[in-house]
Amino acid sequence: MIGPNRSIGRRLALLFALVALTVFTLVDTGLFLVLRSQLEQRLRESLDGRTEVARIIVHHAINRDKWRFAQEKLTDMTPRDGTSVYSISSAAPLFNYGHPVRGRVVAQWPGGYARVADNGTGHDLLTRTLTLVPNGERPQVQLQVATSYAPTEQALREFGLALAALSALGAIGASLLSYWVTRIGLAPLRRLTVDASEVSADNRSQRLRTAELPYELNDLAHSFNGALERLDEAYVRLESFNADVAHELRTPVTILIGQTQVALTRNRSVDDLRRTLQSNLEEFERMRGIINDMLFLARADQGERATELVEVSLAAEIARTVEFLEMPMEEAQVQAELHGDAVARVNRSLFGRACANLLINAIHHSTPGSSIAVTISREAGRVWIAVANPGEPISPDVLDHVFDRFYRAELSRTNSRENHGLGLAIVKAVAEMHGGFVFAHCLDGVNTFGFSIRSVDRARSPKTDVVEKEAPVPSRTIASASAPLKSP
Secondary structure, eight states: OOOTTSOHHHHHHHHHHHHHHHHHHHHHHHHHHHHHHHHHHHHHHHHHHHHHHHHHHHHTOOSHHHHHHHHHHHHHHSOTTSSEEEEEEESSGGGOBSOOOOSEEEEEETTTEEEEESSSSSSOEEEEEEEEOOBTTBOOEEEEEEEESHHHHHHHHHHHHHHHHHHHHHHHHHHHHHHHHHHHHTHHHHHHHHHHHTOBTTBTTOOOOOTTOOHHHHHHHHHHHHHHHHHHHHHHHHHHHHHHHHHHHHHHHHHHHHHHHHHHSSOOOHHHHHHHHHHHHHHHHHHHHHHHHHHHHHHHHTTOOOOSOEEEEHHHHHHHHHHHTHHHHHHHTOEEEEEOOOEEEEOHHHHHHHHHHHHHHHHHTSOTTOEEEEEEEEETTEEEEEEEEEOSOOOHHHHTTTTSTTOOOTTTOSSGGGSOSOHHHHHHHHHHHTTOOEEEEEETTEEEEEEEEEOHHHHTSTTTTOOOTTOOOOTTSOOOTTSOOOOO
């Protein structure tokens, strides 16, 4: 059994050697069988020639004088090594010659042929027996001619040994040549290994060179480069995320340190300490909010899906959220209008959180005295929730980043310092946890932010965990939903 850590070149060489040995064995077996058949045919033809000569000699031995001459001829025709044997049997002892072959008959063929083993000669004999009718003084006789298999078997043995040796040498040669060929063939793979080993945190731009790769490795190299691109993007996002978190937490920590240091510079009254503690509490709550939101987004990044889904009226859920935000809306001097309804399976807590973030975003950036329009629609097999509010126009460049974490469009939006920039990022995470995505657009002084989720029919599909990123955005919204958008 080949070990799991052995060289691919050696494995291929061994496999090629086994294949070559198998092919050589099959070819050698065929050659051996063909040669044996041909040698046996030649042996039978030789036996037929000897038998015909002996038949003619015996046929003309019609009297005693000619019989003595026939016996002398048969004696002269018998080789001393015993590879050929002649015998004649008759009822008259005078017309007998030699001794008939006796032994175990291994095989018989038509025409009086037989292969006899254990005949006392130490090798098998091929015999042919003919009956000759009486002629003159000679009675009816049986002529038997035998020839030895020994030369044929010797030739077959030598040929078989030669084939076996050549097959072994051929397999060894095939193994060596295939190892050399595989080393040449695997050279691009070794080059890929060298390129991949040079990738590190300090050299993230390193990519596999694909210009001269064979077709079989091209897809692998492109896939690996794609994985490196994704890892590099994730690494950049992680660095940016860490920097953003540090920046966001540094501000409240700095405020807490500063206020505490000021409070400790001299004796303070109880009211002053109470105000300091109250201010510190606000900063602590802000830090807690940032940490909780980041933990939620981290779980979403790990592919967590929405659970505990229930079938609800989305209008009723949004109306409950609007009622909860009644006081902030009164302070901002805005009101909300709800249009449409749809039934979908959602996690009520997550759905309410996403809607609340959209409404809070709209409240913060609405013109006083205006109305916020919340629209629920069904299109393209999805349910779309859009929150639109009049406000300062948002440029397309800003729209491309509004769902980014910690993003604040300070030049185009007001009150951006009042939040930590995770509200719309959470909307995006909730949408993706429900198999949807987010969109945003600005048209005629109205800014619209929203997200989609699966409708009831699609939510009941067995593929509820698959995010369909190619679903179209409603025609009345100009979306940046083809790529995930991000938040202010």
